[in-house]
Amino acid sequence: MVANVALRLRMAERRMTKAELAREVNAEVKILTGKLGTVSERTVHNWLAGQTRWPPAKSRLALTAVFDCTPEELGFVPTRRTRSTTEEDVMRRDFIAAAGGTAVAALTSTVAAGPRRIGITDIRQLQTRFAEVVASDHRHGGRLSIESRAGQLADEALALQESGIATQRIRAQLYATAASFMSSAMWAAIDGRRFEAALQHHQKAASLAAMSGDSSIQFRIWSHAGSLYRHLGRPGDALAANDVARNLPIARRDPLFASLGHARHAAIHGLTGDTNAVRRSLGHAQEALDRADPSASRPLWITAFYDQAELDSLALAGYLSAGSWEEAEAHAHRSTALRRGAMQRASAITTARLAHAQLRQGALEPAVATAMSVPAEVSTHPRVTGMLTAFGIKLTDRAAGSGPARTWAEYSHETWRIST
Template identity: 85%
Template sequence: MVANVALRLRMTERRMTKAELAREVNTEVKTLTGQVGTVSERTVHNWLTGQTRWPPAKIRYALTTVFGCTAEELGFVPTRRTHTAREEDVRRRDFIAVAGGSAVVALATSTATAPRRIGLTDIQQLQARFAEVVASDHRHGGRLSIETRAGQLADEALALQEAGSATQWIRAQLYASAASFMSSAMWAAIDGRRFDAALQHQQKAASLAAMSGDSSIQFRIWSHTGSLYRHLGRPGDAIAANDVARNLPIARRDPLFASLGHARHAAIHGLTGDTNAVRRSLAHAQDALDRADPGASRPLWITAFYDQSELDSLALAAFLAAGSWEDAEARAHRSLALRRGVMQRSRAITTVRLAHAQLGQGDIGPAVATAMSVPVEVSVHPRITGMLNVFGTKLNELAPGSGSARTWAEYTHDTRRAST
């Protein structure tokens, strides 16, 4: 016997157990024939081990409906191949054999009157749009247009719930897609300092994620919620929200998620000034990141941004908040050295934080030079603008009337005039 690796991979991608697959196949069989299927966990076991290489016709049809691909693509091997008949013709003859001809009549009738079938193609299209939203966020970030677009796409995903029939798995994926879009709307609002809107998006996103049953998108939303409360200066709420993320199954299964959870916990501890807690969390984050399999299949949103550079950036934020200036500067330099080129906004944020770390050590001239190195086109981002304004205030407190302060004042005046 040859194990059916293709089917196992499809099930793994969807985090589907044998019992869940058996239940969905039986549901599809009932839709097709009017009678509940008899597939059991043992049946699925036989498929996976290769003991059953070509299931009966109605089971094959149900499987292709559940997964949105052919039986051959699921790793099944026909006992007899035909190269002249189309797959639909084969299915029609199969159902004649299964139901004595009545299945064909039912199929023809339902084709003319049944609502649209929502399937894997719809999910893939939503995922492609989500990838576009993530890419736009990395290029621009914080823009109201990103927040608005993500909210609209969430509504489109939810509208598909009422647009036709779908399997339980497909419906869960629709909720997960809607939750993904709302989490991006939430993050755009956080990044753009529209905190009231972010709190509203969080409630909808968390509800949708719960209905999806997808712990990876639940992690994103609750991790973002922790960041939201951190930016609001509410460390107690931030720790509670981030704990929800860290205790989800995905964080226990995948060290990369665990690492992000620990790194964001460190940033929250920085607000309390507890440097020992910061160091402990960062040590856990680094250990988990070192254990993470770089080749594992993961959601786009986490692979697109979280790596060693982002861990160092969060460490920078933690040490900066705690007033550990030297540690903050060291992490800033390492983060900038490792930062991926496409993430210009993230690079700018790290650069401004580096300027703050230098200022905290009394290195006035280098701090001003660092702050002035932020590209003008990126400095208009609401979050970066706010950070630069705080930098200017601190500079004037530390070195009022100094040459560096005058240089900064002239630079900001010219920059604002050029951007208007």
């Protein structure tokens, strides 16, 4: 039995634990089959120890999506029956279609050998790949595979800079697109609680955006930076970063950008406990959103997620952090009612926060019922897991031994395996 050194090195490069790899693989199997995978930490241990030399087809395809390389490159050794079965070929086709795995291959094919003229067709191909990354993030969010894919596509965009001749306008758009990919890698890292990686992505994204001269992508990157520092519990840095975004020309020119800047400012103010500042920023956000022209041409990344539901979600975050439980609950209900159906992760985060707001008001049974309504398949998302874990701890602190506490302890153990 020979240890799988290649897989261990891949995991080490991404600072990935056995539990994290198991969650990633199970989530990718869910995309492939419609059912969450059954890979456990013990399964990963067997892979690393060499006890399992060639995992089942579903696991191999999922591992390929997570690491963007073949099972053989991950150190696995095919059995004597190396040819794929018809079932595996069908799964691979369906999986690639679901996960957008053709992105890198399609983009790479545009880089011809030798100098050539880079034009608007290349930019449009990149923008199509960016749309796929945004859609994948909205469906799944926080995954290492999204972060890795976005970073790789940024490198592909930069490779075009060196592969041929282009006008200054096209080169600026190439930098803007590369910055867009890096901002998605940054957000995936933030969403997955990989904050050190997010900080590194921010440095590269900000540099690329500055070279592009595109204030809309600069806004996204600095607005993300504000969210990053908010999650790190550094409100001073968060406010400063978000101010960079709010002072960009795009925020002065387009009320939708201004509204998002104010709404994220409100969420940051919640960390300081300044309810008046939260309310004031939300008032500015609502006023700007009401003025925004819904028919105006805007980048995909902002139109795909920012609307009244997201404003209310940020209001919920701000009031919850500030300790205004009733106002937090009101915005949670409004956000849930308006949320677009495809935003499952965002809906789960809102629901988890609603459970916290209800618990803080002493409504134990409604709070537990709300927490239990989070779909099990979404609860593996790092942010949702953290919120539900914190909910269980607070519930135990407040009402240990009560009926609702026992109900939650049993349910969480059986469904999410959360230690409360």
